[in-house]
Amino acid sequence: MVPLPLFLPFAELEVGQHLYWHVGGFQIHGQVFLSSWLVIGALLALVVAGTRNLGRDPRGVQNLLEFIWAYLRDLAREQIGEKAYRDWLPFIGTLFLFIFVSNWGGALVPWKLIHLPSGELxxxxxxxxxxxxxxxxxxxxxxxxxxxxxxxxxxxxxVEPTPIMLPFKIVEDFTKPLSLSFRLFGNILADELVVAVLAFLVPLVVPLPAMFLGLFTSAIQALIFATLAAYYIGEAVHEEQH
Amino acid sequence: MTSWLLLAAAGAPEGGLFDLDATLPLMAVQVVLLTFILNALFFRPVGKTVEERESYISTSRAEAKQQLAQTERLETDLRQQLREARQQAQATIVAAEQEMDRLYRSALAAAQAEANGSREAARLEIDSLRKQAEDSLNAEADRLGDLIVTRLLAAQ
Structure with a gap:
């Protein structure tokens, strides 16, 4: 999977290489945690900057935060329903923000400038x-x-609407996390690979459209993940009208 | 997919695309923690602010609506009063005009009656004077006639 037949001096592709940390006998992927801490730090910095003095007249970053809040609230309310969405808004919103900032951070931050002993950010x-x-x-x-x-x-x-649905619904409980995780993983990894391969072949200009497409895909994937999560929760709390 | 999975797992015991390890639970814990932190720092305060603003706007709007309704009620009320006052003034004017007319007419009638009365009195007086004069003239004429008759008779 990893070795490519070409060895050019200026760019190389690394797939499946990890920076291993050993924590209490377990192995973890250090580069994932490093970049996720950056993502979380950026999120918290934005949130803290925007909520420092909340006022009735929004100004500065508060506008952005309120826009994000309203967007996520609408998403959660539409999928989960008026009754239960308040409990789940923080979860759905955190999923969206974490995935969105992760994806865009992966596409926008020049991680290549930071050298790790193994793997890459x-x-x-x-x-x-x-x-x-x-x-x-x-x-x-x-x-x-x-x-x-x-x-x-x-x-x-x-067993609704008929008991015939039982096996399908049980299978769904397994396919839901599988499709959620592989969709996100595949899209983001594929985007990074496409950009990396294009940059590897033609370092100038040509990767730009793929990069823009990658930004678009990243945003869409975050939206899809959050929307599906909210939809599943909404399905679970939905009350049938008897 | 399966062969690829096997390949990824078999080909690189250290690494690979599908290398599942303790990263998974730790990442889950991290995301759950992030959820609680963001709930405390972002979702709760911003939601509170937005909802407070929404309730402030709706109460102010309700108040404004109430005031507008009150103003409109006052306006119609005042208009009604104005109309009534105008009608009253009109009625007063008409009444005054009628009163004046009546007074004028009665004064005129009284004056005419007085004028007629004094004219009548004057006529009566004139008549009586004329009668007197006629009587006295007649008496004088009778006397003079008698005198003429007497003188003629005496001269013969």
């Missing part, structure tokens, strides 16, 4: 561990949402 979402973690959190979230709102009546959802 990039979007945290280009690592399968991150996306599976996020997808499993979504699974837990919708199970928790359904069970906490409806108790064991939640499992009626598996």
């Amino acid at each position: 990039g979007a945290p979402t280009a690592d399968i561990n991150t996306t599976i973690a996020l997808a499993l959190l979504v699974s837990l979230a919708y199970f928790y949402a359904g069970l906490s709102r409806k108790g064991f009546r939640y499992f009626e959802y598996y």
Whole structure:
């Protein structure tokens, strides 16, 4: 997977190389955590700068934060419904912001300037561990949402509208996190690879359209992930009209 | 997909695209922590601010609407009063005009009656004077006639 037949002096592609840290006998991917801390730091800096003096008349960064808040609120309210969206807005919003800033950070920050002993920095979402973690959190979230709102009546959802749906709905519980994680992982990794390959072949100008496409894809992927997460939660808390 | 997975796992025990390790749970914990931090720092305060503003706007709008309604009510009320006052003034004017007319007519009638009365009195006086004069003239004429008759008779 890793070695490419060409060895040119100015650019090389590294796929599947990781900077391993050993924490208490476990291996973790250091480059993922480094870039995710940068992402989280950027998010927190923005949030702290914007909420330092909240006022009734918004000014400066508060406008941006309120815009983001309203956008996420609309997303959550549309998918989850008027009754339950307040509980899940922070989760959906955090997913969106984390994925969005990760994706754009991976595309916009010149990580190549920082040399690591092994592997390279990039979007945290280009690592399968991150996306599976996020997808499993979504699974837990919708199970928790359904069970906490409806108790064991939640499992009626598996036999509605007919019991024939039971095997499909069970399979869905596995395909949901799988598709969520692989969609995000694949898109972001593919975008980074395309840009890297183009930059490897033609270092000037030619990768630019792919980079812009990558920014677009990154934003769309964050929106898709957050929307699907909200939709699954909404499906779990949805009350059938009897 | 399967062969690729196997290849990635078998070909590179240290590394590979699908290298799952402790990064996964730690990342999950990190995201959950981020959710709580962002909830405390971002979603709750911003949501509170926005909702406070929305309620402020809706209450101010309701108040403004109420005031507008009150103003309109006052306006119609005042218009009504104005109309009534105008009508009253009109009625007063008409009444005054009628009163004046009546007074004029009665004064005129009184003056005419007085004039007629004094003319009548004057006529009566004139008549009586004329009658007197006629009577006295007649008496004088009778006397003179008698005198003429007497003188003629005496001269024969």
